Amino acid sequence: MVIRPAMEKVYPALTSQFVLLMLASSITSQISVEELTAVAARVQSETFRPFEAYIVVAVAYLALSLLMRAGLWLFGQMVFTRQRKLGSTK
Amino acid sequence: MIDGGLNAYHLQYLLWGALWTIGLSLIAFIGGGLAGGVIALCRISPIKAVRWATIAWIQLIQGTPLLVVLFLCYFGLSIMGLELPGIVAASIAMVVYVSAYLGEIWRGCIESVPRTQWEAAECLALSRTQRMRLVVLPQAVRIGTPPTVGFMVQIVKNTSLASIIGFIELVRAGQLINNSIFQPFLVYLLIAILYFAICFPLSLWSRKLEQRLQFGSRAATPSANAT
Numbered sequence A: 001m002v003i004r005p006a007m008e009k010v011y012p013a014l015t016s017q018f019v020l021l022m023l024a025s026s027i028t029s030q031i032s033v034e035e036l037t038a039v040a041a042r043v044q045s046e047t048f049r050p051f052e053a054y055i056v057v058a059v060a061y062l063a064l065s066l067l068m069r070a071g072l073w074l075f076g077q078m079v080f081t082r083q084r085k086l087g088s089t090k
Numbered sequence B: 001m002i003d004g005g006l007n008a009y010h011l012q013y014l015l016w017g018a019l020w021t022i023g024l025s026l027i028a029f030i031g032g033g034l035a036g037g038v039i040a041l042c043r044i045s046p047i048k049a050v051r052w053a054t055i056a057w058i059q060l061i062q063g064t065p066l067l068v069v070l071f072l073c074y075f076g077l078s079i080m081g082l083e084l085p086g087i088v089a090a091s092i093a094m095v096v097y098v099s100a101y102l103g104e105i106w107r108g109c110i111e112s113v114p115r116t117q118w119e120a121a122e123c124l125a126l127s128r129t130q131r132m133r134l135v136v137l138p139q140a141v142r143i144g145t146p147p148t149v150g151f152m153v154q155i156v157k158n159t160s161l162a163s164i165i166g167f168i169e170l171v172r173a174g175q176l177i178n179n180s181i182f183q184p185f186l187v188y189l190l191i192a193i194l195y196f197a198i199c200f201p202l203s204l205w206s207r208k209l210e211q212r213l214q215f216g217s218r219a220a221t222p223s224a225n226a227t
Helices: A003-030 A036-047 A051-078 A082-086 B008-043 B048-062 B066-079 B087-111 B116-122 B128-165 B169-183 B186-214 B215-219
Strands: none
Touching: A003 A036, A003 A051, A003 A082, A003 B066, A036 A051, A036 B128, A036 B169, A051 B048, A051 B066, A051 B116, B008 B048, B008 B066, B008 B087, B008 B128, B008 B169, B008 B186, B066 B087, B066 B128, B087 B116, B116 B128, B128 B186
């Protein structure tokens, strides 16, 4: 009974935390995990165009975080309907 | 602890790196604080264009990892013909990063000053500047201090990323030592301890401030409920 309203309360904050977590995953490139930033590092070491490589990656991360935020918001709208039913969304 | 080559010079070098970590954190905090103040005020500006531009800026910085911002500053500025040392590029990136986050934190603090205070100030015929300066900001500072100190912990930890563009702070110093004595676990353990020694007092301070200022429980009373 408590978990659901509690989840509903923390969900927006949790959403931001998930997005931050996704962004923080870029650090794993430093211990040679093959993710977006690591690929950028490889591209720039092959082409010697670091700025272009990282700008593309920055845009990719930006798109990813916006998409993720939109997706999580939609998910929240679908799952947490209680407050809207009570008419107290403000 | 002195079994394979770790000696007093290494420790001294690590402490030297820790000093640079603190230095970079201070630069980031002071620069980012100044820029963040401007951003917080722009974010609630009555002019729509300013407000939207600030929102776009904040989304841009908060939507990209600090690592990428750091690379962009480092490589982007050198493309423009400025050959920058690591410290300058790292400082710029940290200031940009901190300004977006602190700006948003402080915007929240300003907006959580109870609505009635804003209205009372307006009823006293104070101009917008006077209202901000005399009524809202003094209260917002009280609300904002604990989260700001809390965010300082994040700043200190995030300066570790500056190691990858060759700026010699705590992590980079550790990497260099590790290259000569090949004991990564020991070296990184020491680094972790040093970071903890810097950050733990800050978190304690933040918690203490939070208890002292007691905003959390005051705001919960219905009379002071902000929208």
